[in-house]
Amino acid sequence: MPYLPARVKYDIITVMIYLDHAAATPVIPQALEAMRPFWSDQFFNPSSPYLPAKRVRETYEDYKNRLAHLIGAKGNDLIITSGATEANNLAFTATIAGCTSCPLESTKILVLATEHDSVFAAAEAAKNRLESTNRATEVETVRVDQYGRIDLTDFRNKLDKNVIFVSVALVNGELGTIQPLSEIAEIIKVERLRRLENGETLPLVLHSDASQALNLLSISISRLGVDLLTLNSAKVGGPKGVGALYVGHGIKLQPLTYGGGQERGLRAGTENVAGLTGFTIAAEELQKHLNANRKKYAEFTQALRTELLKSPVKPLFLGVKNREDEKTGAPKLPKPSDHQLANFCPVSFPGIDAERLIYLLEDPAIFANDVSAEPVYVSTGAACAASKGEKSKTLQAIGLSDTEIAGSLRISFGSTNTLEGIKEAGQLIVQAVTHEWERIQNV
């Protein structure tokens, strides 16, 4: 018997402080408005033969061009997918498709230690596929430093003649760490040249998951030097269920789905016209305000850190250099890092259980001085990993202790936040930490 699902009613601005924009973002009104026609009067199948359907096809290609334009590419270079996970998985098929005439030796896939689950899982799937064709394959992780930046020496050492595929996210989804993609691309270029001179034919493909990056970075494919780039609608104010993979010239992929020949035969299925439209409009809107937003979020970050420094448990700010007063040893406000995306402010309260903090912050009445305080929503690692109770690979990779990992909150800002709300959230987090700290003292 059909029944009505539980309805949750929140007014985003006034009754909560949402600090998990790295997990999901509301669809911006302009995007929703632009999507609307494709559900009603322009609902046609873009492959149908009559004029209004052909116009939908044109519009779809227009939006694709516009989205591609944002990263300095052409519409034809993009494969529209159902999200970043599919795009990441499609990217890794380059290991199979690119290797039909490769020397039948063992191959190696390099993945940064802090990549998203879907990258690791796609790497394993590629390994299994290659091994089922009798090609021994290894997935090796590349180390990061304590701020989450790639260890370029380790990368250089591991980039040997067997490496077929390298995957490094432009921005890490937990720490906000920005990777030096163009430096990585330069190192890859040198190895490619070496192979060419030695007559080695193994391809070497560079992929980057830029799911979080479009929010605050100006992305240029040619400047980054990547062959494959994953984009994600749901993280930038577009609808869920849409993503894109940029595919550089000459890069061969193997479709995950076969059928009606859409997306240059690489991704079959009727095009999600509304989805692409919302994605494009949202991404364009964000790209218009990059500088203003970077400045705004940098201010949020420092305001939040200023509050968090008042905690009885000394906060460990992740992804940046922590500082303390030389004389008193008291913690000081860290300097903003150029290598951390401005809307990320991850922090650990070692000794405190972050999961309890999340629970407390949902209902500040439990601990707050102000009984009318709004709930604050933060998370631990990536949503999908956190929901499985897994310990964050990223936080392990930057060398945090188990206690530091257990006390870590992922905090990420977005369009729903205000400076006032951030300060209030900071106070509430400190009150929650204090509540927990006192509880532990009394046990």
Added chain:
Amino acid sequence: MPYLPARVKYDIITVMIYLDHAAATPVIPQALEAMRPFWSDQFFNPSSPYLPAKRVRETYEDYKNRLAHLIGAKGNDLIITSGATEANNLAFTATIAGCTSCPLESTKILVLATEHDSVFAAAEAAKNRLESTNRATEVETVRVDQYGRIDLTDFRNKLDKNVIFVSVALVNGELGTIQPLSEIAEIIKVERLRRLENGETLPLVLHSDASQALNLLSISISRLGVDLLTLNSAKVGGPKGVGALYVGHGIKLQPLTYGGGQERGLRAGTENVAGLTGFTIAAEELQKHLNANRKKYAEFTQALRTELLKSPVKPLFLGVKNREDEKTGAPKLPKPSDHQLANFCPVSFPGIDAERLIYLLEDPAIFANDVSAEPVYVSTGAACAASKGEKSKTLQAIGLSDTEIAGSLRISFGSTNTLEGIKEAGQLIVQAVTHEWERIQNV
């Protein structure tokens, strides 16, 4: 430089007669209304750890249960995908996943001759995957009769001990032919029993693409006896970019995308909550009005045929028995067929070029008696195949000549149609045929 896409403005009801609901349907208002919260106040990632996100997760599972309920299944039996193409492709992974410990002999995949491109393509992909693991594989097509119904004798003959997978759509997307799925399932049951008794361990899986069926059929998984069933949102008044695969107990699949472990690990990626919601609401709405709609469309079909019989070129109604007056030889109205979904009325005008008809009907001013006539949108075969200029496999399979295929229109009714509009469309089609017929006479 961003630019505004061409805007097409149509009011569906009043300024056109759309007769291609098998290609795409507008999203019904109730579905759109139900989707809205998941773009704004309930935008959370269902995997996030705080209460409102958990409520979104519950709602998502609720909608999945409701959708599953429509086919007599449980929510856990459904894998939500980005559409029917992905669901069809996922279904065919049963050939690989189900066979890890199979005898290493050659295997066979049986596909009905009239299946959608994505089924044939997924079958070929499965064949290639199996062959890459040194298992010779054959994709064999099962014949249909002149109405598009499966030839059960041919099916029985081809269902030998090597068959691992059978795919037969519940309703054909061009002719509307309804297949006797439960009879097919019975035959498969007998073969499974034979294998069991002989100690043969090769699995035998029955898949059905029910993309078109949810519109007008009451579907019961247990009555149909299928192991895997594809559902499609975009054909039933839900949004594009969503589909589902029913997976029977004990059926093993291999994911197409790996990552955050969503959909029981079989389909990674953040859940498209709005998409599933719209799909479920639209499907429920249709299922409420099955009888009324069947009756309505049956009336439309006979009204349209009545008009088309006035054509100077004798129409060939597809999927049904054509009749003529015993004395005069004049064509007569066919009797409605129980084996054709009521909203399909495919027809051929042999000798006339259907593509020219489509073009003419877009702009009736070219030929119509009434200069204010509305455009009529019809198609040839499936949209994706038609757009590639391919000759319909389905029409070849039912034995049409090239001339008959070239003169074929796919006509399918839906929520945007009225009896008055259907009659008007019939008159316009006859006028267009007449216009073409006269042009050919004068050449």
